Amino acid sequence: MMAEDSRSEQLEYLMRRFRHKVLKIAYYHVRDRYQAEDIAQEVFFRVYQKLDSFRGDSSYYTWIYRITVNLCKDYLRSAYFRRMIPWGEFRLVDNLKQREERMFQRVEGGEIFQKVMALPLKYRTVTALYYFEEMSTAEIAEILHVKENVVRTRLHRARKILREIFTRGEAAYGRPQTGQFIENG
Protein backbone atom coordinates (compact mmCIF):
# COMPACT_ATOMS: atom_id res chain seq x y z
CA MET A 1 0.00 0.00 0.00
CA MET A 2 1.39 3.35 -1.08
CA ALA A 3 1.63 6.25 1.31
CA GLU A 4 -1.03 8.89 0.74
CA ASP A 5 1.50 11.56 -0.20
CA SER A 6 3.10 9.32 -2.74
CA ARG A 7 -0.29 8.47 -4.23
CA SER A 8 -1.20 12.12 -4.50
CA GLU A 9 2.06 12.94 -6.22
CA GLN A 10 1.58 10.09 -8.58
CA LEU A 11 -1.96 11.17 -9.42
CA GLU A 12 -0.82 14.71 -10.11
CA TYR A 13 1.93 13.43 -12.35
CA LEU A 14 -0.44 11.16 -14.28
CA MET A 15 -2.94 13.97 -14.68
CA ARG A 16 -0.28 16.34 -15.96
CA ARG A 17 1.09 13.75 -18.32
CA PHE A 18 -2.08 12.18 -19.70
CA ARG A 19 -4.98 14.57 -19.20
CA HIS A 20 -4.81 16.11 -22.66
CA LYS A 21 -4.85 12.79 -24.38
CA VAL A 22 -7.62 11.51 -22.11
CA LEU A 23 -9.74 14.57 -22.92
CA LYS A 24 -9.17 14.10 -26.61
CA ILE A 25 -10.02 10.41 -26.59
CA ALA A 26 -13.18 11.16 -24.64
CA TYR A 27 -14.10 13.93 -27.03
CA TYR A 28 -13.62 11.72 -30.06
CA HIS A 29 -16.14 9.36 -28.54
CA VAL A 30 -18.79 11.68 -27.12
CA ARG A 31 -18.22 14.87 -29.17
CA ASP A 32 -19.22 17.05 -26.26
CA ARG A 33 -16.59 19.08 -24.44
CA TYR A 34 -18.41 19.20 -21.12
CA GLN A 35 -19.10 15.51 -21.13
CA ALA A 36 -15.51 14.79 -22.12
CA GLU A 37 -14.32 16.81 -19.12
CA ASP A 38 -16.63 14.86 -16.81
CA ILE A 39 -15.33 11.62 -18.24
CA ALA A 40 -11.73 12.75 -17.77
CA GLN A 41 -12.44 13.54 -14.11
CA GLU A 42 -13.95 10.11 -13.69
CA VAL A 43 -10.98 8.48 -15.41
CA PHE A 44 -8.51 9.98 -12.95
CA PHE A 45 -10.78 9.19 -10.04
CA ARG A 46 -10.68 5.54 -11.10
CA VAL A 47 -6.96 5.76 -11.61
CA TYR A 48 -6.51 7.13 -8.11
CA GLN A 49 -8.71 4.41 -6.66
CA LYS A 50 -6.79 1.66 -8.41
CA LEU A 51 -3.26 2.95 -8.17
CA ASP A 52 -2.44 0.33 -5.57
CA SER A 53 -3.75 -2.49 -7.68
CA PHE A 54 -2.04 -1.36 -10.89
CA ARG A 55 0.31 -4.23 -11.53
CA GLY A 56 2.24 -2.81 -14.41
CA ASP A 57 1.12 -5.54 -16.83
CA SER A 58 0.60 -2.73 -19.30
CA SER A 59 2.00 0.78 -19.37
CA TYR A 60 0.26 3.61 -17.56
CA TYR A 61 -0.44 4.93 -21.01
CA THR A 62 -2.43 1.88 -22.09
CA TRP A 63 -4.07 1.41 -18.71
CA ILE A 64 -5.38 4.98 -18.51
CA TYR A 65 -6.54 5.13 -22.11
CA ARG A 66 -8.37 1.87 -21.72
CA ILE A 67 -10.19 3.20 -18.68
CA THR A 68 -11.10 6.23 -20.78
CA VAL A 69 -12.48 4.16 -23.63
CA ASN A 70 -14.46 1.96 -21.24
CA LEU A 71 -15.99 4.96 -19.53
CA CYS A 72 -16.89 6.49 -22.87
CA LYS A 73 -18.58 3.29 -23.92
CA ASP A 74 -20.47 3.16 -20.63
CA TYR A 75 -21.59 6.73 -21.16
CA LEU A 76 -22.76 6.10 -24.72
CA ARG A 77 -24.73 3.11 -23.47
CA SER A 78 -26.12 4.92 -20.46
CA ALA A 79 -29.75 5.77 -19.89
CA TYR A 80 -28.70 9.38 -19.38
CA PHE A 81 -27.21 9.60 -22.83
CA ARG A 82 -30.25 7.91 -24.34
CA ARG A 83 -32.56 10.39 -22.66
CA MET A 84 -30.57 13.19 -24.20
CA ILE A 85 -31.85 12.16 -27.62
CA PRO A 86 -35.56 11.69 -26.99
CA TRP A 87 -38.05 10.30 -29.39
CA GLY A 88 -40.80 12.20 -31.16
CA GLU A 89 -41.81 15.77 -31.81
CA PHE A 90 -38.45 16.41 -33.43
CA ARG A 91 -36.96 17.05 -30.07
CA LEU A 92 -34.38 14.61 -31.31
CA VAL A 93 -33.19 17.05 -33.92
CA ASP A 94 -33.43 20.07 -31.61
CA ASN A 95 -31.44 18.27 -29.01
CA LEU A 96 -28.86 17.21 -31.54
CA LYS A 97 -28.64 20.77 -32.77
CA GLN A 98 -27.88 22.07 -29.29
CA ARG A 99 -25.31 19.37 -28.82
CA GLU A 100 -23.72 20.06 -32.19
CA GLU A 101 -23.50 23.75 -31.35
CA ARG A 102 -21.77 22.94 -28.10
CA MET A 103 -19.58 20.48 -29.90
CA PHE A 104 -18.24 22.77 -32.51
CA GLN A 105 -18.51 26.18 -30.95
CA ARG A 106 -14.76 26.61 -30.80
CA VAL A 107 -13.89 25.20 -34.15
CA GLU A 108 -12.24 27.82 -36.29
CA GLY A 109 -12.19 26.94 -39.95
CA GLY A 110 -12.33 23.29 -38.99
CA GLU A 111 -14.36 21.84 -41.83
CA ILE A 112 -12.22 18.75 -42.20
CA PHE A 113 -12.10 18.17 -38.48
CA GLN A 114 -15.89 18.47 -38.39
CA LYS A 115 -16.31 16.01 -41.21
CA VAL A 116 -14.19 13.45 -39.41
CA MET A 117 -16.16 14.10 -36.23
CA ALA A 118 -19.38 13.50 -38.17
CA LEU A 119 -18.34 9.96 -39.05
CA PRO A 120 -20.03 7.10 -37.22
CA LEU A 121 -18.43 6.26 -33.89
CA LYS A 122 -16.34 3.28 -34.96
CA TYR A 123 -14.84 5.13 -37.91
CA ARG A 124 -14.28 8.50 -36.29
CA THR A 125 -12.42 7.12 -33.27
CA VAL A 126 -9.88 5.21 -35.34
CA THR A 127 -9.52 8.04 -37.84
CA ALA A 128 -9.00 10.66 -35.14
CA LEU A 129 -6.59 8.53 -33.16
CA TYR A 130 -4.59 7.59 -36.23
CA TYR A 131 -4.47 10.86 -38.13
CA PHE A 132 -4.92 13.46 -35.42
CA GLU A 133 -3.20 11.75 -32.49
CA GLU A 134 -0.72 9.90 -34.67
CA MET A 135 -1.14 6.63 -32.83
CA SER A 136 -0.13 3.41 -34.54
CA THR A 137 -2.75 0.85 -35.49
CA ALA A 138 -1.33 -1.46 -32.80
CA GLU A 139 -1.75 1.21 -30.12
CA ILE A 140 -5.28 1.98 -31.27
CA ALA A 141 -6.15 -1.71 -31.24
CA GLU A 142 -4.87 -2.03 -27.70
CA ILE A 143 -6.80 0.86 -26.23
CA LEU A 144 -10.00 0.16 -28.18
CA HIS A 145 -9.70 -3.50 -27.28
CA VAL A 146 -10.06 -4.72 -30.85
CA LYS A 147 -7.74 -6.59 -33.19
CA GLU A 148 -5.27 -4.63 -35.22
CA ASN A 149 -6.76 -5.79 -38.50
CA VAL A 150 -10.13 -4.45 -37.35
CA VAL A 151 -8.50 -1.05 -36.88
CA ARG A 152 -6.99 -1.27 -40.35
CA THR A 153 -10.33 -2.23 -41.88
CA ARG A 154 -12.09 0.63 -40.14
CA LEU A 155 -9.44 3.06 -41.27
CA HIS A 156 -9.78 1.82 -44.81
CA ARG A 157 -13.56 2.23 -44.74
CA ALA A 158 -13.32 5.61 -43.07
CA ARG A 159 -10.98 6.76 -45.81
CA LYS A 160 -13.44 5.58 -48.43
CA ILE A 161 -16.28 7.48 -46.80
CA LEU A 162 -14.19 10.60 -46.35
CA ARG A 163 -12.95 10.44 -49.91
CA GLU A 164 -16.52 10.30 -51.06
CA ILE A 165 -17.55 13.17 -48.81
CA PHE A 166 -14.66 15.36 -49.86
CA THR A 167 -15.21 14.57 -53.51
CA ARG A 168 -18.83 15.61 -53.13
CA GLY A 169 -17.66 18.75 -51.42
CA GLU A 170 -15.52 19.50 -54.44
CA ALA A 171 -18.40 18.83 -56.80
CA ALA A 172 -20.82 20.91 -54.76
CA TYR A 173 -18.64 23.88 -54.10
CA GLY A 174 -16.06 23.76 -56.87
CA ARG A 175 -12.37 23.08 -56.61
CA PRO A 176 -11.28 26.54 -55.39
CA GLN A 177 -13.27 26.01 -52.22
CA THR A 178 -11.66 22.68 -51.55
CA GLY A 179 -8.34 24.45 -51.89
CA GLN A 180 -9.68 26.89 -49.37
CA PHE A 181 -9.97 24.05 -46.86
CA ILE A 182 -6.22 23.75 -46.99
CA GLU A 183 -5.60 27.45 -46.88
CA ASN A 184 -7.89 27.91 -43.91
CA GLY A 185 -6.42 24.94 -42.13
Added chain:
Amino acid sequence: MDDRKLDSLLKTGKIQADRFFAGWDPQLQPQQLQARHREQKLTKSWLPVWKWKPVFLAVGILLLVCLSVYLPDTTEPSPPVNTTVPSYGFNATGYESYYPIIDLLLAEDFAFQGELVLKDGVLVGEGPGGMVTRIIPYQLNPYGDLVLGADRVLLQVGEELLLVGVNLPYYVELSTGDYYLKKINERGIGYISETRFSVHRPGEDLLQLIPRSDPAKRRTIYVKVIH
Protein backbone atom coordinates in the same frame (compact mmCIF):
# COMPACT_ATOMS: atom_id res chain seq x y z
CA MET B 1 -9.75 12.01 -55.19
CA ASP B 2 -6.46 10.18 -54.91
CA ASP B 3 -4.75 9.00 -51.73
CA ARG B 4 -2.27 11.86 -51.66
CA LYS B 5 -5.01 14.44 -51.79
CA LEU B 6 -6.92 12.68 -49.02
CA ASP B 7 -3.77 12.44 -46.88
CA SER B 8 -3.19 16.12 -47.41
CA LEU B 9 -6.75 16.92 -46.29
CA LEU B 10 -6.34 14.74 -43.22
CA LYS B 11 -3.12 16.57 -42.36
CA THR B 12 -5.11 19.76 -42.52
CA GLY B 13 -7.68 18.09 -40.31
CA LYS B 14 -4.95 17.40 -37.77
CA ILE B 15 -3.96 21.05 -37.73
CA GLN B 16 -7.60 21.96 -37.18
CA ALA B 17 -7.91 19.39 -34.41
CA ASP B 18 -4.78 20.70 -32.71
CA ARG B 19 -6.12 24.22 -32.89
CA PHE B 20 -9.47 23.11 -31.50
CA PHE B 21 -7.90 21.33 -28.54
CA ALA B 22 -5.33 24.05 -27.92
CA GLY B 23 -8.15 26.39 -26.98
CA TRP B 24 -9.52 23.90 -24.51
CA ASP B 25 -7.57 23.33 -21.35
CA PRO B 26 -9.84 22.53 -18.47
CA GLN B 27 -8.14 22.26 -15.11
CA LEU B 28 -8.81 18.89 -13.58
CA GLN B 29 -8.43 19.15 -9.83
CA PRO B 30 -6.55 16.29 -8.13
CA GLN B 31 -7.64 17.62 -4.73
CA GLN B 32 -11.29 17.14 -5.66
CA LEU B 33 -10.63 13.57 -6.68
CA GLN B 34 -8.74 12.84 -3.49
CA ALA B 35 -11.55 14.34 -1.39
CA ARG B 36 -14.09 12.24 -3.27
CA HIS B 37 -11.97 9.17 -2.73
CA ARG B 38 -11.71 9.82 1.03
CA GLU B 39 -15.47 10.36 1.23
CA GLN B 40 -16.17 7.10 -0.55
CA LYS B 41 -13.72 5.24 1.62
CA LEU B 42 -15.45 6.57 4.72
CA THR B 43 -18.86 5.41 3.49
CA LYS B 44 -17.49 2.00 2.69
CA SER B 45 -15.84 1.56 6.03
CA TRP B 46 -19.08 2.49 7.79
CA LEU B 47 -20.88 -0.43 6.17
CA PRO B 48 -18.58 -3.28 5.28
CA VAL B 49 -21.27 -5.28 3.51
CA TRP B 50 -19.26 -8.48 3.30
CA LYS B 51 -19.22 -8.65 7.08
CA TRP B 52 -23.01 -8.57 7.20
CA LYS B 53 -23.55 -11.21 4.56
CA PRO B 54 -23.67 -14.18 6.98
CA VAL B 55 -26.12 -12.29 9.19
CA PHE B 56 -28.45 -11.54 6.26
CA LEU B 57 -28.23 -15.16 5.16
CA ALA B 58 -29.07 -16.48 8.63
CA VAL B 59 -32.06 -14.12 8.99
CA GLY B 60 -33.31 -15.15 5.56
CA ILE B 61 -33.13 -18.86 6.36
CA LEU B 62 -34.88 -18.29 9.69
CA LEU B 63 -37.69 -16.39 8.00
CA LEU B 64 -38.17 -19.15 5.43
CA VAL B 65 -38.36 -21.79 8.15
CA CYS B 66 -40.92 -19.74 10.11
CA LEU B 67 -43.07 -19.17 7.04
CA SER B 68 -43.08 -22.85 6.09
CA VAL B 69 -44.25 -23.76 9.62
CA TYR B 70 -46.98 -21.16 10.03
CA LEU B 71 -48.43 -20.71 6.55
CA PRO B 72 -51.61 -22.80 5.96
CA ASP B 73 -51.22 -25.52 3.38
CA THR B 74 -53.45 -24.68 0.46
CA THR B 75 -53.88 -26.48 -2.83
CA GLU B 76 -55.83 -23.67 -4.47
CA PRO B 77 -53.96 -22.17 -7.33
CA SER B 78 -52.96 -18.56 -7.00
CA PRO B 79 -54.99 -16.09 -9.04
CA PRO B 80 -53.23 -14.94 -12.18
CA VAL B 81 -51.22 -11.84 -11.66
CA ASN B 82 -51.89 -9.12 -14.15
CA THR B 83 -48.65 -7.33 -14.73
CA THR B 84 -48.02 -4.54 -17.12
CA VAL B 85 -44.50 -4.33 -18.29
CA PRO B 86 -43.62 -0.82 -19.31
CA SER B 87 -42.20 -0.83 -22.77
CA TYR B 88 -40.50 2.53 -22.66
CA GLY B 89 -36.81 2.94 -22.84
CA PHE B 90 -36.15 0.31 -25.47
CA ASN B 91 -32.49 0.42 -26.04
CA ALA B 92 -32.26 0.65 -29.77
CA THR B 93 -28.51 0.92 -29.64
CA GLY B 94 -28.41 -2.71 -28.63
CA TYR B 95 -30.59 -3.82 -31.49
CA GLU B 96 -29.15 -6.36 -33.84
CA SER B 97 -30.24 -6.37 -37.40
CA TYR B 98 -29.14 -7.69 -40.72
CA TYR B 99 -29.60 -4.33 -42.36
CA PRO B 100 -26.32 -2.43 -42.44
CA ILE B 101 -28.06 0.90 -42.98
CA ILE B 102 -30.08 0.40 -39.81
CA ASP B 103 -26.97 -0.63 -37.94
CA LEU B 104 -25.42 2.59 -39.14
CA LEU B 105 -28.39 4.63 -37.99
CA LEU B 106 -28.19 3.05 -34.58
CA ALA B 107 -24.44 3.44 -34.48
CA GLU B 108 -25.03 7.16 -34.84
CA ASP B 109 -26.05 7.10 -31.19
CA PHE B 110 -29.73 7.10 -31.98
CA ALA B 111 -32.01 5.91 -29.24
CA PHE B 112 -35.75 5.65 -29.12
CA GLN B 113 -38.26 5.78 -26.38
CA GLY B 114 -41.14 3.46 -26.99
CA GLU B 115 -41.41 0.10 -28.63
CA LEU B 116 -39.35 -0.50 -31.69
CA VAL B 117 -39.35 -3.45 -34.02
CA LEU B 118 -37.80 -4.17 -37.35
CA LYS B 119 -40.08 -5.33 -40.15
CA ASP B 120 -38.72 -5.89 -43.64
CA GLY B 121 -36.11 -3.18 -43.35
CA VAL B 122 -38.52 -0.69 -41.82
CA LEU B 123 -38.12 0.30 -38.21
CA VAL B 124 -41.56 0.56 -36.68
CA GLY B 125 -41.70 2.75 -33.62
CA GLU B 126 -44.66 3.13 -31.32
CA GLY B 127 -44.36 6.22 -29.19
CA PRO B 128 -45.85 6.71 -25.74
CA GLY B 129 -49.07 8.17 -27.22
CA GLY B 130 -49.59 5.13 -29.42
CA MET B 131 -48.51 7.00 -32.56
CA VAL B 132 -46.99 4.57 -35.02
CA THR B 133 -44.09 5.82 -37.08
CA ARG B 134 -42.44 3.78 -39.78
CA ILE B 135 -38.83 4.73 -40.20
CA ILE B 136 -36.74 4.15 -43.28
CA PRO B 137 -33.10 5.11 -43.00
CA TYR B 138 -31.11 5.86 -46.11
CA GLN B 139 -27.57 6.71 -47.00
CA LEU B 140 -25.34 7.31 -49.94
CA ASN B 141 -22.62 4.71 -50.13
CA PRO B 142 -19.09 5.68 -51.14
CA TYR B 143 -19.98 5.02 -54.77
CA GLY B 144 -22.82 7.52 -54.70
CA ASP B 145 -25.52 4.86 -54.74
CA LEU B 146 -28.47 5.24 -52.46
CA VAL B 147 -28.81 2.55 -49.85
CA LEU B 148 -32.28 2.21 -48.38
CA GLY B 149 -33.50 0.28 -45.40
CA ALA B 150 -36.52 -0.73 -47.51
CA ASP B 151 -37.96 0.10 -50.90
CA ARG B 152 -41.59 -0.51 -50.01
CA VAL B 153 -43.67 0.26 -46.99
CA LEU B 154 -47.21 -0.36 -45.91
CA LEU B 155 -48.89 2.24 -43.72
CA GLN B 156 -52.26 2.62 -42.12
CA VAL B 157 -54.13 5.88 -42.31
CA GLY B 158 -53.02 8.03 -39.40
CA GLU B 159 -49.53 6.62 -39.21
CA GLU B 160 -46.45 8.59 -40.09
CA LEU B 161 -43.49 7.82 -42.28
CA LEU B 162 -40.10 9.12 -41.26
CA LEU B 163 -37.15 9.10 -43.61
CA VAL B 164 -33.83 9.48 -41.88
CA GLY B 165 -30.79 10.34 -43.92
CA VAL B 166 -27.66 9.22 -42.18
CA ASN B 167 -24.40 11.12 -42.54
CA LEU B 168 -25.21 12.82 -45.81
CA PRO B 169 -28.19 15.00 -45.05
CA TYR B 170 -28.11 17.56 -47.78
CA TYR B 171 -27.37 15.49 -50.78
CA VAL B 172 -30.71 13.85 -51.40
CA GLU B 173 -33.97 15.42 -52.48
CA LEU B 174 -37.27 13.78 -51.72
CA SER B 175 -40.18 13.99 -54.07
CA THR B 176 -43.69 12.61 -53.78
CA GLY B 177 -46.97 12.80 -55.63
CA ASP B 178 -48.08 14.93 -52.66
CA TYR B 179 -51.55 13.46 -52.71
CA TYR B 180 -51.38 10.50 -50.39
CA LEU B 181 -48.15 11.41 -48.68
CA LYS B 182 -48.04 14.83 -47.11
CA LYS B 183 -44.70 16.20 -46.01
CA ILE B 184 -45.23 17.64 -42.56
CA ASN B 185 -41.71 18.43 -41.49
CA GLU B 186 -38.19 18.41 -42.77
CA ARG B 187 -35.09 19.17 -40.82
CA GLY B 188 -31.43 18.53 -41.12
CA ILE B 189 -28.63 19.04 -38.74
CA GLY B 190 -25.09 17.87 -38.94
CA TYR B 191 -24.98 14.38 -40.23
CA ILE B 192 -28.68 13.56 -39.89
CA SER B 193 -31.75 14.68 -41.76
CA GLU B 194 -35.34 13.84 -41.03
CA THR B 195 -38.34 14.12 -43.30
CA ARG B 196 -41.69 13.22 -41.86
CA PHE B 197 -44.79 12.41 -43.85
CA SER B 198 -48.33 11.82 -42.74
CA VAL B 199 -50.95 9.79 -44.57
CA HIS B 200 -54.63 10.63 -44.42
CA ARG B 201 -56.26 8.55 -47.11
CA PRO B 202 -55.76 5.06 -48.47
CA GLY B 203 -53.96 4.72 -51.75
CA GLU B 204 -50.58 4.28 -53.30
CA ASP B 205 -47.74 6.70 -53.80
CA LEU B 206 -44.16 6.71 -54.94
CA LEU B 207 -41.55 8.49 -52.92
CA GLN B 208 -38.45 9.36 -54.90
CA LEU B 209 -35.05 9.93 -53.40
CA ILE B 210 -32.83 11.80 -55.81
CA PRO B 211 -29.11 12.23 -55.14
CA ARG B 212 -28.20 15.77 -56.14
CA SER B 213 -24.83 14.64 -57.40
CA ASP B 214 -26.31 12.15 -59.81
CA PRO B 215 -30.10 12.33 -60.28
CA ALA B 216 -29.96 9.23 -62.47
CA LYS B 217 -29.21 7.19 -59.37
CA ARG B 218 -32.59 7.95 -57.91
CA ARG B 219 -34.38 5.33 -55.88
CA THR B 220 -38.07 4.92 -55.32
CA ILE B 221 -39.96 3.79 -52.29
CA TYR B 222 -43.35 2.34 -53.02
CA VAL B 223 -45.82 3.42 -50.38
CA LYS B 224 -49.15 1.77 -49.86
CA VAL B 225 -51.68 3.21 -47.47
CA ILE B 226 -54.58 1.20 -46.14
CA HIS B 227 -57.39 1.86 -43.68
